Amino acid sequence: MASTSMQRVCFLLKVKADRLEAYRRAHETVWPEMLEALSRHGWTNYSLFLRPDGLLIGYLETPDWEAALAGMQDEEINAKWQAQMKDYFEALGAANADESMQPLEEVFHLA
Amino acid sequence: MASTSMQRVCFLLKVKADRLEAYRRAHETVWPEMLEALSRHGWTNYSLFLRPDGLLIGYLETPDWEAALAGMQDEEINAKWQAQMKDYFEALGAANADESMQPLEEVFHLA
Numbered sequence: 001m002a003s004t005s006m007q008r009v010c011f012l013l014k015v016k017a018d019r020l021e022a023y024r025r026a027h028e029t030v031w032p033e034m035l036e037a038l039s040r041h042g043w044t045n046y047s048l049f050l051r052p053d054g055l056l057i058g059y060l061e062t063p064d065w066e067a068a069l070a071g072m073q074d075e076e077i078n079a080k081w082q083a084q085m086k087d088y089f090e091a092l093g094a095a096n097a098d099e100s101m102q103p104l105e106e107v108f109h110l111a
Numbered sequence: 112m113a114s115t116s117m118q119r120v121c122f123l124l125k126v127k128a129d130r131l132e133a134y135r136r137a138h139e140t141v142w143p144e145m146l147e148a149l150s151r152h153g154w155t156n157y158s159l160f161l162r163p164d165g166l167l168i169g170y171l172e173t174p175d176w177e178a179a180l181a182g183m184q185d186e187e188i189n190a191k192w193q194a195q196m197k198d199y200f201e202a203l204g205a206a207n208a209d210e211s212m213q214p215l216e217e218v219f220h221l222a
Binding site: 008010012023024027030035038039043044045046047048049050051055057059104105106107108109110111 | 121149150154160215
């Protein structure tokens with residue numbers, strides 16, 4: 001169960017329909033240094049869910065979402081990871097995926 | 112942080128564009144008996160997130176998703192709640208919202 005001091009963050013991205021299998025495979029073997037960086041910057045209980053059409057739902061809990069994002073921006077391993085992931089996503093424009101993670105409004109919570 | 116014995120469940124629904132405010136308001140004051148029934152049937156760390164176009168993302172953790180759903184099906188308070196919510200959702204057909212909660216594939220998790 002989440003600590004009450006945690007922010008619950010949900011964001012959406014869209015994986016290209018012809019990259020779903022590659023996206024799945026990449027996430028079965030995320031680089032240990034990438035996982036370590038996420039943990040160090042407060043990304044906890046972080047899940048990614050994939051709808052068959054490519055809609056991707058991210059959910060995580062963190063003490064401070066802005067700090068969690070900003071901390072990863074300074075990590076070289078994240079730059080490498082996002083560069084590899086970028087072509088898997090639709091409609092990011094010039095941005096990387098982590099620059100497109102807009103948190104959605106939480107309208108209900110039951111602990 | 113989620114216990115490792117928990118299933119993490121994510122589902123999507125669609126709130127009608129002209130019902131977003133009513134949906135928000137209803138979820139600020141969910142009936143206590145409804146909350147109690149959810150807790151009793153293992154719905155924990157349950158959040159609902161709303162995108163401005165009405166896409167609704169549900170996330171919860173539960174020891175057994177099938178049991179969590181089935182348990183609520185037998186609750187009179189849930190029948191009343193779902194009857195009240197039903198008209199807020201798009202494209203449920205004859206079903207109530209809780210009969211349309213199809214869990215998405217989890218492709219990544221970091222504790």
